[in-house]
Amino acid sequence: MSLVMFDLRLNYPLIGEEAALIEHCIHSMPSNELEQRLLLPSWSGALQDRVLAAQWLGLSGEESISICMSAHHALIALAFAAELRGATIVTEDYTYPGFKAIADLFEIGLLPCETDAYGLVPDALKALCAQHSARALYIQPTIHNPLGILMPLQRRQEIADLAQRYGLFIIEDDAYRFLAKDAPARFYDLVPQQTAFIMSLTKPVSPALKIAYLLAPPQLAPALATAIRLTSSGASALLSGVASKLIHEGLIDQLIRRKRQEAAVRQIAAKQILVDLSLQSHSTSYHIWLRLPEGLQAPQLERALRKHDVAIVSGEEFAVEQHKGSQYIRIALGGEAEQLRLEQGIRLLKEAL
Known part of the structure; x- marks a missing residue:
């Protein structure tokens, strides 16, 4: 999570359980195995x-x-x-x-x-x-x-x-x-x-x-x-x-189930804010593909949102052909750890639209 910017750009979803799981895995590793794994x-x-x-x-x-x-x-x-x-x-x-x-x-x-x-x-x-x-x-x-x-x-x-x-x-x-x-x-x-x-x-x-x-x-x-x-x-x-x-130990499967659940919650919240806009996404994914209203281009929107400390990704970054994709943006739902900040960022995006 960015301290100063609403991050709707990067997509590495963290739900607050990862550090404890990784710490457990290292601390429970036998010393002889740990020594071998340092080679x-x-x-x-x-x-x-x-x-x-x-x-x-x-x-x-x-x-x-x-x-x-x-x-x-x-x-x-x-x-x-x-x-x-x-x-x-x-x-x-x-x-x-x-x-x-x-x-x-x-x-x-x-x-x-x-x-x-x-x-x-x-x-x-x-x-x-x-x-x-x-x-x-x-x-x-x-x-x-x-x-x-x-x-x-x-x-x-x-x-x-x-x-x-x-x-x-x-x-x-x-x-x-x-x-x-x-x-x-x-x-x-x-x-x-x-x-x-x-x-x-x-x-x-x-x-x-x-x-x-x-x-x-x-x-x-x-x-x-x-x-x-x-x-x-x-x-x-x-x-x-x-x-x-x-x-x-089955810990990764538990974590994955939690991340699916969190993604579903975030998708619902985002779509409620972005109602009536042209969206494309999967119900348990951490991103949304949004077609911009007629006459608005992604670079123009990026500049406007930067003034409000909101980061998005232009569709141009994903387009294989040059000079294509400026009518789309991708909204990442996994860049902000706190859902409240995510919703604040999406509301600022909606206002800019």
Whole structure:
């Protein structure tokens, strides 16, 4: 939470229980285990941590799991391991700005694909694949950032079929999957032989718990281990141990349930304030995609809100195409720890509209 600004920009939801849980995990760690976890980690993560992660993620074995420092780190390691430098990758027409930055770093060309109320449009993807030599598809199918869409299973199956037909490697970034109670099958479950799935713990737990699980086809494991070694010397074994303890004791599942409940409360409160505006969101997500009234542009609104110490994100930051998105903003509901401050910030936004 910002001390001077109403933060409707960043989205790392904290509900006040995280510090005590992390403290418990460290203090209850046997001294011999703690000593081991202070040593240089295995490049892809300790075996016992990967086994627990595999069980939590519903896998039959740990062979396909690598432990990274964050989703960003997983994406960078994957770009190295899958040799994606200079490749063309399809993504939704609005996508995660962090991936856009990583694409620039690797000179990756992004092809924006049309979306509808159910996510990526299969016919649009088919047309792009017929016209371009795309290597991969970067997709956020579960509570998309920023659109808030939860893609249904049938749509996932259609896209998986197209990926197989055109040889697209699927990069499935599921940062917000934990907020969807009964999310459909992952692309990794549908086409595991050509999918990489990324699950970070920075949002389910805390931005300080820099641990992410990367599931990828086994043939990429050696290259991923090398990429992780070169980019980080391996994720922190201590933080990985904290994550494993949270999983083993069921604490992370309890925390996730609480965060879902809190998200639902915040969605209701925000929509009551923003009534009669054009909104798009998921009922248990921590963000809202808002179409601005006719004639108002996001940069103009950002400047006006800055005078009232309110921070928002312009849709331009998410747009894959240049000069697009200025008629939208994303409102983050997880940047303010106190709901009262969140509601105050949203009211100031409503007044500016």
